[in-house]
Amino acid sequence: MLATYIDWSPFFWTWQLHGVYPTIFNKPEEGKEAKKLFADGQKMLEDIIVNKCSHFLCRRCMAGYVRSAISNNRSTHITCPEHKCEELMEYDDVRTTLCGTGDPEDERDFRRYEGFLLESHLENDPNC
Numbered sequence: 354m355l356a357t358y359i360d361w362s363p364f365f366w367t368w369q370l371h372g373v374y375p376t377i378f379n380k381p382e383e384g385k386e387a388k389k390l391f392a393d394g395q396k397m398l399e400d401i402i403v404n405k406c407s408h409f410l411c412r413r414c415m416a417g418y419v420r421s422a423i424s425n426n427r428s429t430h431i432t433c434p435e436h437k438c439e440e441l442m443e444y445d446d447v448r449t450t451l452c453g454t455g456d457p458e459d460e461r462d463f464r465r466y467e468g469f470l471l472e473s474h475l476e477n478d479p480n481c
Contacts, residue, residue: 364394402450404433406440412450416459419450423462429473444470 361374368390370383377387402410410418415434419442422431431447433440442450447466451459 361391361394365390404435404438404440404442404446406433406435406438408433408435408438408440410434412453415450416454416456419447420459420462423466423469429466429469 362372362377365372365374365377365383365387368386370377370387370390372380372383372387378384378391380387400412402412402415404410418434419431422428431442432438433442448463451463451466
């Protein structure tokens with residue numbers, strides 16, 4: 354996960370909290386506020402998706418993009434929405450993007466995507 358690579362110290366310094374991550378949590382005055390900010394930062398990171406191509410995307414925006422690609426194109430080849438990026442999303446990426454939202458429509462669109470994959474496989478396999 355992205356969060357394991359972050360040095361949170363500059364994040365705290367921006368909020369005028371002086372200390373170094375993670376020892377800042379042990380400081381009597383800054384520690385309590387640093388813990389709150391850290392929790393908020395962690396929550397924000399949960400809403401960000403990092404594609405294999407290293408483009409950062411909002412989870413809600415990415416879900417909308419994937420839904421649109423499935424609904425409009427009957428596509429099994431969904432690429433990163435970043436301009437000129439042609440990185441293909443893999444099955445697990447699509448599943449994670451849609452099935453993690455809790456929205457029944459996203460679950461339905463993921464099932465449609467699975468159907469498109471099956472159709473594509475059957476059409477391209479001469480033994481089927």
